[in-house]
Amino acid sequence: MIELAASILSADFARLGAEAQAAVEGGATVLHVDIMDGHFVPNLTIGPPVVASLRRVSRVPLDCHLMIEHPDEFIPVFAEAGVDWISVHQEACTHLDRTLHLIASHGCKPGVVINPATPIHVLDEVLPLVHHVLVMSVNPGFGGQTFIPSSLQKIETLAKVRDSRGLQFRIEVDGGVHHDTVATIVRAGAEILVAGSAVFEEGNPREGARRLLESAIGTGASAVPLET
Ligand code: DX5
Ligand code: ZN
Numbered sequence: 001m002i003e004l005a006a007s008i009l010s011a012d013f014a015r016l017g018a019e020a021q022a023a024v025e026g027g028a029t030v031l032h033v034d035i036m037d038g039h040f041v042p043n044l045t046i047g048p049p050v051v052a053s054l055r056r057v058s059r060v061p062l063d064c065h066l067m068i069e070h071p072d073e074f075i076p077v078f079a080e081a082g083v084d085w086i087s088v089h090q091e092a093c094t095h096l097d098r099t100l101h102l103i104a105s106h107g108c109k110p111g112v113v114i115n116p117a118t119p120i121h122v123l124d125e126v127l128p129l130v131h132h133v134l135v136m137s138v139n140p141g142f143g144g145q146t147f148i149p150s151s152l153q154k155i156e157t158l159a160k161v162r163d164s165r166g167l168q169f170r171i172e173v174d175g176g177v178h179h180d181t182v183a184t185i186v187r188a189g190a191e192i193l194v195a196g197s198a199v200f201e202e203g204n205p206r207e208g209a210r211r212l213l214e215s216a217i218g219t220g221a222s223a224v225p226l227e228t
Helices: 013-025 048-057 075-079 094-104 153-167 182-190 205-217
Strands: 004-009 030-036 062-067 083-089 108-114 132-137 170-172 192-194
Touching: 004 013, 004 083, 013 030, 013 048, 030 048, 048 062, 048 075, 048 083, 062 075, 062 192, 075 083, 075 094, 083 094, 083 132, 094 108, 094 132, 132 153, 153 182, 182 192, 182 205, 192 205
Parallel strands: 004 030, 004 192, 030 062, 062 083, 083 108, 108 132, 132 170, 170 192
Antiparallel strands: none
């Protein structure tokens, strides 16, 4: 079962609520919220007040992708702002086990993210703790970048490791998920497809989401149904 997590990074922030709602109407069942601090990644985005506003206008799960240093200091405020899932970068966490437990203790689903240069095996010890593993298929910081093909191998390996260890985590992919790449990404085993520019860049998020899901489902995969 696949689902689309629309990344609001590429939305028109002056019309954030309406754009997010349009993506959901087009089939997105998760909203992916990118939090950047200008240190861990060379860009800045939004903080808890904007997330809290988004929470008030949308019922779908908010998937908070923290691209920040010292994430432990901010997990409580993002949980308070109403996010459902929180993922942290393995590269940003000295005490990753503790951080994942902290996320769960605030009632959110914990996820771990790895950059393109980080191998899967560094996650061996934490895989039983996470709700999702997010494979970055671009170097984080910006929307609209080109998919890095070696990410496909990482997705395949993760799916095999999950089967062989009898684990439950979901596999999410983020970066360069577009109409021309999504089919191979789904075939590799990704289940949660984060897409920003593919959904929002043409100014019609409902249609962008619908078309991307159509390309993904063309692989024979089925999508999580829309809430009615
Ligand atoms: C990049 C972010 C992504 C970004 C993806 O660092 O984590 O979520 O929005 O953008 P696209 O889908 O345009 O590659
Ligand atoms: Zn992201």
